[in-house]
Amino acid sequence: MKHTLVVRVAQLSAVILCVLLNTVPAPAGDHTYVGVEACKLCHEKQYDIWKASAHAKAYADLKAGEQTNPRCLSCHTTGASAAFPGVQCEACHGPGSAYSDMDTMKNFRTVWDAGLNRHAAATCVNCHNERSSTFRGFDFKTSWMEIMH
Ligand code: HEC
Ligand code: HEC
Numbered sequence: 001m002k003h004t005l006v007v008r009v010a011q012l013s014a015v016i017l018c019v020l021l022n023t024v025p026a027p028a029g030d031h032t033y034v035g036v037e038a039c040k041l042c043h044e045k046q047y048d049i050w051k052a053s054a055h056a057k058a059y060a061d062l063k064a065g066e067q068t069n070p071r072c073l074s075c076h077t078t079g080a081s082a083a084f085p086g087v088q089c090e091a092c093h094g095p096g097s098a099y100s101d102m103d104t105m106k107n108f109r110t111v112w113d114a115g116l117n118r119h120a121a122a123t124c125v126n127c128h129n130e131r132s133s134t135f136r137g138f139d140f141k142t143s144w145m146e147i148m149h
């Protein structure tokens, strides 16, 4: 138990450090991205809302030359990789390789340890900040109303 607590504190410190440094946190542990189509299999309602949102178009909205610029990719893709274009589910919910099977998803004891991010709402400011040249401020409540699912 004590060990788990130490790990949690270490993880939390890493997150705080990322927020302070304005960087996007790397996937926790060995967890990797599975892509939005995999989530769609069981979350069609969320998928439809997402597909109609600006996040789904974030990569397509970049011009050809910008689509290979790592700076732009850091916020306009998932995991800073054009292999996962746009701000997909896992950009906020965490890389899904270990949590997106039915048994794990249904088990709220293990789903967090498998990489599902408990604090999806805290990820917004990783990208909605003054490093974006179009930034005009960010208000969670109004922004969340636009993408609520
Ligand atoms: C095999 C089916 C399946 C797949 C694939 C799947 N999920 Fe789920 N997910 C579920 C089920 C079942 C639940 C629990 C019941 C519910 O809330 O719908 C759930 C719950 C969730 C929750 C809510 C957790 C909470 O605390 O309320 C989130 C967030 C989530 N899934 C995200 C994802 C993401 C992101 C992906 C893709 C990486 C994904 N899921 C893939 C079946 C799935
Ligand atoms: C921009 C960030 C973001 C993206 C992208 C995103 N979500 Fe969410 N999602 C959230 C937040 C914030 C919540 C509210 C609950 C929370 O804070 O964890 C949430 C809630 C959920 C829930 C729980 C809904 C409920 O009724 O309890 C599910 C399931 C879910 N998301 C699945 C998905 C799936 C599937 C995708 C992709 C198709 C997706 N999300 C894309 C941020 C996001």
Ligand code: HEC
Residues within 6 Å of the ligand: 054, 055, 057, 058, 059, 061, 074, 075, 076, 077, 078, 087, 091, 092, 120, 121, 122, 123, 124, 125, 126, 127, 128, 140, 142, 143, 144, 146, 147
């Ligand atoms: C991985 C980076 C990233 C994360 C995390 C993220 N966003 Fe975004 N968001 C973007 C980008 C990039 C755009 C612009 C997409 C476009 O128009 O091409 C955007 C656009 C939006 C828009 C459309 C209006 C506007 O400002 O252009 C809303 C609303 C929004 N995001 C809400 C949220 C909320 C709420 C969260 C957290 C739950 C969140 N975002 C998390 C990158 C992100």
Ligand code: HEC
Residues within 6 Å of the ligand: 061, 062, 063, 066, 069, 071, 072, 073, 074, 075, 076, 126, 127, 128, 129, 130, 131, 132, 133, 134, 135, 136, 137
């Ligand atoms: C720190 C994260 C971040 C970086 C880095 C970033 N963007 Fe964005 N971008 C956003 C967000 C968030 C939005 C949504 C509007 C806002 O809040 O700034 C956005 C919006 C946009 C839009 C839509 C503008 C509109 O009219 O709504 C374009 C185009 C764009 N960015 C291009 C780029 C290009 C090109 C780069 C690389 C040179 C880049 N962005 C780098 C986060 C980022």
